[in-house]
Amino acid sequence: MTAQTRTRRWPWAASALSLLGAFTLAMVSPADSVQGDLVRIMYVHVPAAWLAYLAFAVTFVGSIAYLVARRLSWDRIAAASAEIGVYFTGLTIALGMIWGKSTWGVWWTWDARLTLTAIMFFVYLGYLALRRTTDDPIARANRAAVLGIVGAVQIPLVHFSVVWWRGLHQPPSIIRPDGPAIQDSMMLVALFVGVVAFTVVYVSLMVKRIELMHLDDRLDAAERAGDQPVAGEAVTAPNLGGSA
């Protein structure tokens, strides 16, 4: 039997603590001269976007490592990170829309980074959809690994195309929708702590999500334990009973 998977307590505690710290800093840092308090949205929006790309980078590395080392533990890391990445991408898009509506009165500003994030959201949603369609763990790991690589390698290409495209349609504006200039060191600290806090949250989610995967595998194995009949045994000699 595989080693007992200990339930780990520290992730939730660490996440709560670091988020609390980030929240207080975000609240006490000075308002922006132009944006006013709206700038505080940035302290969650930017970290969320940063974590989305970190998560997809981990999926990229995990996918390559699986194809090389052929160990399912890499596949688990890639899959967990993709799932968390899709969550953070969704959060980034939601926050981007809140920012857009509050700052520009429009939910979707077609700003380069937001558009790019939306595209990545669908690429990795496809990754999760692909994983759901295959049940053989080895086949699923193989296919997901290739898509994990294709998805990541495409990011620079998608990035350039969107940024160039955005460059053509850049409406003249005082503040580029991508974000205001950082005016005060306190703001920088708040932003930095926000990113650190979100990274702690990412690591905690990864640890717990992989713990869940181990448990699911052990549940799967338990069902298939020694007494699990070979598929063939389900077929028995036909017994036609009182046939004519």
Place this chain on the structure above:
Amino acid sequence: MSHWGWVALAYGVTYGSLAAFAASIAIRIRKTRTTLGENQ
């Protein structure tokens, strides 16, 4: 809506969704553990 209204919405969405995501994992962990017949 006032600036603080938007900020509250943004943080509400952030922490609310984080809590929901974390909870969904924690619940599934507990459920799988019980079916495996282990205590926490």
Place this chain on the structure above:
Amino acid sequence: MTSGFWHQVRAVADRDLLRERRRGDVLWITIPFGAIALLLVPLAVGTDAALLREIGPGLYWVIVMLFGVLVAVGKASSDTVPQQDASLLLGLDPAAGFVGRAAAATLLLLIFEVVVGVVAVGLYDISIIGVPWLILTVLIVAAGLALLGTLTGSIVNSTSAGTALVPLLVAPLSVPLLLGATQAYEGLRLGHSILSWVLLMVAVVLVVAIIGVLTARPLQES
């Protein structure tokens, strides 16, 4: 990359093209599907000529991206397990299989682009300008989309969701091609240089081709 490799590539490409010619899926299903999409839009957005001339090119490329990829996932280009087994035991290198299927899909996509293009020019009064560059764009988009469709087709290879998943996987990844093609045409119209956009599209083709060849064997495993 021995001569045997390219020999097998041609054998696979000829096989898929012959199967498509016999089935006629592209000619009778996928192309009409693209054409009808072009017909429906003006009914929805209004038939003002200036508007249609404005959105025509962009719309054409969106339809090529969304429906063109169906060419690469049709019955003619997906093998059953026994067919794959037989080809493998003939000594078919999975990478040659990938390149061969992508080559056949590229040709079919070219046909799709040309026929649907004629319909678009007719319905939207799109002016055909900068012809050498335009042909190059059409060729690169055909290759890029065919490679993307073939690669995702082998990734999805006989899973339960099957080929329905391919357009979802391809659509976001086709953004560089879509922007490249639309901005290339835009650049031609305004007389700007479109080299950067063409190079971007060529980069997509190279990246997907390399990944497809390198992952052909692991994908064949599943």
Place this chain on the structure above:
Amino acid sequence: MTATPLVALSGVGVRIGSTQILRDVDLQIGAGEVLGLFGPNGAGKTTMLRLIATLIRPAQGEGTVLGADLASSDRYDVRRRIGMIGHVPGIYPELTLGENLRYAARVAQVPTKRARESLAAVGLSGAADRKAGASSHGMQRRTEFARELMIDRSLLLLDEPHSALDQDAVDLVEGLIERKAAGGGSVVIVSHDRARVKAIAHRTVELDGGTLS
């Protein structure tokens, strides 16, 4: 059989998804041997053939086929010397019988004129231009036999070879099997037709519950 075995499996297990199809299979097949493999439905006979054909990687244990380790990439190099005729014909219904064979010849890189010769050898030269999809199951199987005649194989894996074949096609098959064994290759026949297979096989094994007995 002192010669090194063409196929050597030890402790091999195969799992597809969460179902265990084969478990600790030990099997040796020597050169020139015709082996009969019997077993009830679903015992994993077809999986066993695809395993020997190097198309499945073993989940447990290890094995070599024609000298290539089943888990390593050299199995790609020996595949061309393995012929398999499965339950479901691996040919393309849209193509004619002749086109299917020409495709096979081009991939295996043998002269395409052999396609015509082998079609004639199996008595199908008249049907060369008939679409495979429009041909009977028996004709499709004969086309697969023609493919095996066209390419020199060291190992022949036949799944229910006698099914859907008329008498002279059966003679043809058994002729092919004898010629292959005499030539130093080996043949594995999976079948329910014990009487017929026992007549031509040197050895038979029973596959039941995923293990050989």
